[in-house]
Amino acid sequence: MRKILLCLLMSSSLLSCAQNNPAIPDLYKEVKFKNKNIHYRLGIQVAACNFSLFINDVPVVRNFEEASGTFNTSAPVNDLILKSGKQHFKLILYPGFKNGLPLPALAENILAKITVEGLKYEGEGVKTLIDPFTILEIGGEGKKFTEKGKTTAVYEGTFEAKVPYDLTAWSGSKDLRKEDPATLEKEVLAFYQQYISIVKEKDEKALARLVYEKEKYYAQALFLGQDGSQAQWDAYLDLTRNSTLVMMPLEKYKMNFYANGRLVTLERIDYPNIGEPALRSESQENGRTVVGFYFCQLHKREGSNQLELIH
Incomplete structure (x- = not known):
């Protein structure tokens, strides 16, 4: 299926x-x-847990599967950016599943990295207007993951976005x-x-x-x-x-x-x-x-x- x-x-x-x-x-x-088009995309990398990622309190990507390997994707978010200014993000981490059953707590080897970039589409080509920048990094070379043993961990922050429109x-x-x-x-x-x-x-x-x-x-x-x-x-x-x-x-x-x-x-x-x-x-x-x-x-x-x- x-x-x-x-x-x-x-x-x-x-x-x-x-x-x-x-x-x-x-x-x-x-x-x-x-002629002023700009397309914001998130680079999303999360390992050893499940998660939900929100922009302005609207879901962007979720993953609820077996807690093995690393989840990688790139997601467009213009439809969640209604106007220029600060955009709020929230990442919620959950224990993964093993053999179809939820694990009781978050592990210690969790990694997460979220980046933002701005692209402009010109015909068949793509131009980078804003180079990828990191808005959150946990584990690895980033912030140490300190929520081991908890049932959830929440990380929030903001990033700036500039769009030519203002949508109600x-x-x-x-x-x-x-x-x-x-x-x-x-x-x-x-x-x-x-x-x-x-x-x-x-x-x-x-x-x-x-x-x-x-x-x-x-x-x-x-x-x-x-x-x-x-x-x-x-x-x-x-x-x-x-x-x-x-x-x-x-x-x-x-x-x-x-x-x-x-x-x-x-x-x-x-x-x-x-x-x-x-x-x-x-x-x-x-x-x-x-x-x-x-x-x-x-x-x-x-x-x-x-x-x-x-x-």
Whole structure:
């Protein structure tokens, strides 16, 4: 079985944007500051433990697997940087798993290193605007790891980022932690079921209406060009046109809040799916089962009681 992460995000707004706004493949025409594009990426290296990494209290990368070897990746974070200034990061370390069972405490040989760099895409080329710099280093030649024997260790700090845009996104949204959790969870589940119904009914017009505002935000944050906007829409169309794709039941999840309570989502709590989106599909590819999972981070605009997907 193979897993794929599909960053298909939805808005629950039923506004008829398809009639009054350009189609999603044309959103690149609304992107500003293309000549000033800068793409921030994190270099992430963590060894001998599991972890969650957040930028501005929104998850970037998580890893909950067997506690062996070193996890290495590079992750884009422009969609978590809403405006220039200080950006907050938080790394939470957890004991890993052994034979499918969680270890009781953090080991002494843990290593972690997080770097930031700024890139500019110029056609087919990439130019380095900001050389990689380290914002956190634990173990090895960095800060000594002193949390051996604990069940978690938390490291926080800030770094400066400069972007040409200033995006509202969820920055002025309601703090959903203040709402009745049972009522809110019912609303979130209703949203998820709406998503599932659209995919089952293969209603591409409804899908276009639902994702428009999210895609507009995403296009600007990533400075998408024509190919990028088309690729976003093509990924959505795969949901409605893949004849083998089946949406899976929502199960083994927990409602979690991010962005200081302004975002809410459902995430799996079962190993080895811990922290993954609860919204999932299965499809067939070359005789193999492919599991897709889809981020749905919802917010409520100030003055509104309607959930919309913004990230």
